[in-house]
Amino acid sequence: MNAIILTLSIFCFTAVFSQSENTTKRYSKINWLTYDLNSSKKTLWKKTLIPLTLGITSLCINQLPLKQNIQNSIRTPFNGYTTLLDDYIQYVPIGIMYSADGFKSKAEHSVWNQTKYLFLSELTAGSIIQILKYSLKIERPDQSAKNAFPSGHTGQAFVAAQVLHNEFKNTLPLLAYSGYIFAVSTGTVRIVNNKHWLPDVLLGAGIGMLITNIIYHYEPFKNWNPFKKNKSDVILQLYPTFNDQYTGINLKLNL
Numbered sequence: 001m002n003a004i005i006l007t008l009s010i011f012c013f014t015a016v017f018s019q020s021e022n023t024t025k026r027y028s029k030i031n032w033l034t035y036d037l038n039s040s041k042k043t044l045w046k047k048t049l050i051p052l053t054l055g056i057t058s059l060c061i062n063q064l065p066l067k068q069n070i071q072n073s074i075r076t077p078f079n080g081y082t083t084l085l086d087d088y089i090q091y092v093p094i095g096i097m098y099s100a101d102g103f104k105s106k107a108e109h110s111v112w113n114q115t116k117y118l119f120l121s122e123l124t125a126g127s128i129i130q131i132l133k134y135s136l137k138i139e140r141p142d143q144s145a146k147n148a149f150p151s152g153h154t155g156q157a158f159v160a161a162q163v164l165h166n167e168f169k170n171t172l173p174l175l176a177y178s179g180y181i182f183a184v185s186t187g188t189v190r191i192v193n194n195k196h197w198l199p200d201v202l203l204g205a206g207i208g209m210l211i212t213n214i215i216y217h218y219e220p221f222k223n224w225n226p227f228k229k230n231k232s233d234v235i236l237q238l239y240p241t242f243n244d245q246y247t248g249i250n251l252k253l254n255l
Helices: 002-018 021-027 044-060 064-078 092-102 111-136 152-168 173-192 198-218
Strands: 235-242 247-254
Touching: 044 198, 064 173, 064 198, 092 111, 092 152, 092 173, 111 152, 111 198, 152 173, 152 198, 173 198
Parallel strands: none
Antiparallel strands: 235 247
């Protein structure tokens, strides 16, 4: 109940904060938080709000008696059912993105930059998750290992879903939001399979979304493309030449 009240309070505070014009103007001068409030990019705090809410909620309910009760409530209707579906559906948003590219759908970035930002997001989020897993050593609900917190499958799924969303939110909204269906399903199946607790899934989702949004906000290596050939200028010069031996015209070609 305390976790639910805390989450609702955060959302209420956000709603009030977003409506305050004076507050927005006051924060507009903080360069590390935003580039330009008048630009088409959202401010960084807006991009991190939902991931941080997921992370805070995860920490609030990460107590053994509470998360055991939640685990039982989620798994009871499935009567011990397990599946390998979570090993595959985590990658579906990536397939959707490249399929849309194959049909020449308009995206925010080129295929190369999509791949670049996807790789950077996966690498960063995955590294953070693995460090936390083996540092905190929280036992999985099936007691198979002590590396439950946070969920790697869920983190990967939400990175993919967030990349898909960021690329097509302005051109194909339904397609952009479809990735979250598979990301949420991945996290749910991890709980149903008794491989993760709910706090594991929430923090994994939060890290995946947070890192991806930060990567897209700052766009590291934006202009780096080793496959792009530099177009050289072709200059043709004609000029007369006079000396003691001959008179003529010289041609000079610069590639």
